[in-house]
Amino acid sequence: MAIQKKHGKGRLDKWYKLAKEKGYRARAAFKLIQLNKKYGFLEKSKVVLDLCAAPGSWCQVCAETMPKDSIIVGVDLSPIKPIPKVITFQSDITTEKCRATIRTHLKTWKADCVLHDGAPNVGTAWVQDSYNQAELALHSLKLATEFLVEGGAFVTKVFRSKDYNSLLWVLNQLFTKVHATKPPSSRNVSAEIFVVCLGFKAPKRIDPRLLDPRSVFEDLKDPAPNNEAKVYNPEVKKRKREGYEEGDYTQFKEIAASEFIQTTDPIAILGQYNRLALEQAKNGDVALAALDKLPETTDEIRHCCADLKVLGRKEFKLLLKWRLRVREIFGFPTKKTTKTPLAEEVAEVENMDEELRIQEELQRIKDKESHKKKRERRKENEKKQKDIVRMQMNMTTPMDIGMEQEGPRGEGAMFRLKTIDQTEALRRVAKGKMVKVAEAETKKDRDSGIGSSGETDDESDGEADRLERELDNMYDQYREKKAAADAKYRAKRARQEHGDDEWEGVSESEKEGSGGDDDDDDMLEEDSSDDSDTEERGDTGKSLIRDLDSTAQDGAGLSKRARGFFNQDIFQTIPGLLDVPEEEEEGEEEGAEGEGEGEAMDVDDKEESDDELPTIQEQKKMRKEKSARKQASGDFEIVKDHDDDDDWEDKEKKAKDGRPNIDIITAEAMTLAHQLARGEKTAHDIIDEGYNKYAFKDRDGLPDWFLDDETRHDKPHKPITKEAAQAIKEKLRAYNARPIKKVAEARARKKFKQVQKLEKLKKKADLLAGDEGMSEKEKATSIAKLMSSAARKKRKQPVRVVKAAGMNRGISGRPKGVKGRYKMVDPRMKKEMRALKRISKKK
């Protein structure tokens, strides 16, 4: 929760900094800029009267925004430093003298706009005497009625207080439109708002009572003096006025938090008070002491209680929830029974409360409805799940579960491959995975929050089921958490979600031996996507045949991806590995190039392919040569560390991204390659090894978390040779030895600059050499001079120390008038250092 501070550095907000940057004398400038942006009163004004104008930022904005040669008159109790094109003088706007001075400056002119940003400052910054402010605003209005032209605008600052409505009423009598607004640059913690009055009615006669604080603010008994005047007359003491509670002269109101708990209208308290006090507990208030000790009274609640005026919707809700909870604990009735109407005077606050109340009511209704829906869906799914189990036990048929659907031609959906494939039902039925379908559905619901809300309708479930679900749920949460923290895991999941498990299939089969039921899955999935645009049974059949064909072909030769893998240089010398018909290979190569996959090509090959394309034969020859070169030098391009699972995933991803394939050869593959090369193993052996206990796993009915763990840890550990491990180590060492990107960039920049410098020198030397007016000796000496001056190192500019004081403090970026290298220092630091030294010396 961001709490705006009113003191110290809290003041140096973005508007403050922006004002400094733009050269405005106060951040208040932005309030006028924003008000004018909304109502556009300055652009059409030729004469403006700025009341309470010091230090003059509003005058600056006027001078900037108003047409050329406009008249701007600014007045304040404090002196205003001269501003170009602005007339300023010092006076109290409540006095007759001030009125007369304005008249002399304006002569016969009438003002198009009267601005008033007066603030009678008393006490600390946040304690505002709202009455004085309202009174000052009324004084400024009085001046406005005298100097404003008909249709003119009046902008005034007011504080939300008891007198606010009376003031608004008066303004409404004199102007056609009255808008109360709070510009974004006005601090949230401040009670100030601005009233922009447009279309001055300019009545011929104004009832003097309308502008008399005594009658406008009728509660008033004694007329209030201008507090600012106290600055000049310290004898004058602040008087008590009616309109405030006895002993409470400020707008800052606090109430014991226990009152908030007990009240029947908590929203009224949230709207009216600045703070809910908890710490009175120390003064012996029993209710507060109990409240203070409750675990529900968290730090966040304490923060919220500390300043109600800065809270947003979320925090209000938090406080209201807390109240309900505490009421429950203390045994209060938890439903609201009565509502106390809010005081009329705090109209603004009342609106906000009303809004909050409506919003909460809406939210409550929404929540209720969504809970109801979730419950219904959950029940439905559970029923389905039970039906499916029954079906598996031959107690019922899919039709009973609602799986039948009439196709466009009348045939049952049960027998349409396409529809079945879409629901994945057949595939799972075939593999006995119907339970998983239901599980997946239930899980989906759980993911969307169903069942996790602790609703009471799971009594019908068995304890074991419930436990299982809870476990699954916890595991899902764990996975979500992991996914949020782990980019690699996210990437992997994204790949799975996009059905992009082609490579996974390869690595899986490579790791576990090929075959198994996963292959079937892939085939059906491909089938469904291939034929998504046709509903014909025949078409689906065709597609199945096509896929089966391709698989058969893969079995005979190698799949495209497998061929890509074995196309790598390291396998080039192994006989019989790539016995593929010539035409087919050509087709593949072209395809790979066309698709930009290039998995069987390394970087160099790729670069070559960019130029004039070599023929297939040439490419093959080049590859062979290269492979021989690498074999001779023992340079294996391997990066995979055997135990580094994450790294492996990363490499897989890289390979999928279409980057060079140097990363995808693992130590295992290298070992295998060595074994094949040495004749220790044949292709047949490898295929044979593929049939192992890991290849055929029964995954039916097992929970996801278990399957995940299995895939991660239950896999064959293939041997790796010493050479392979060594090669990988070397490779990684080379990787680690590379300079970081920034260093490489800096070096390249340096080199580039040197080349540029050299070019320049060359040009100059050429010019000198071609100069006919110079003798050869002269030429030689001047070129030598040139060279030596170029070789001389430039002296670094000394760093200038700039004190961060006054205007410079709090500004980010280069301070004004400072050129070259500089260092910002805070003089306070120096003082502190000296003090520390002094202290240590004394010691």
Ligand SMILES: C[S@@+](CC[C@H](N)C(=O)[O-])C[C@H]1O[C@@H](n2cnc3c(N)ncnc32)[C@H](O)[C@@H]1O
């Ligand atoms: C918030 S500042 C005005 C800032 C100004 N709008 C600006 O942009 O620089 C409020 C000013 O009201 C002035 N003020 C308060 N009472 C006054 C009075 N009776 N007559 C004239 N100025 C007064 C104070 O001296 C103070 O400078």
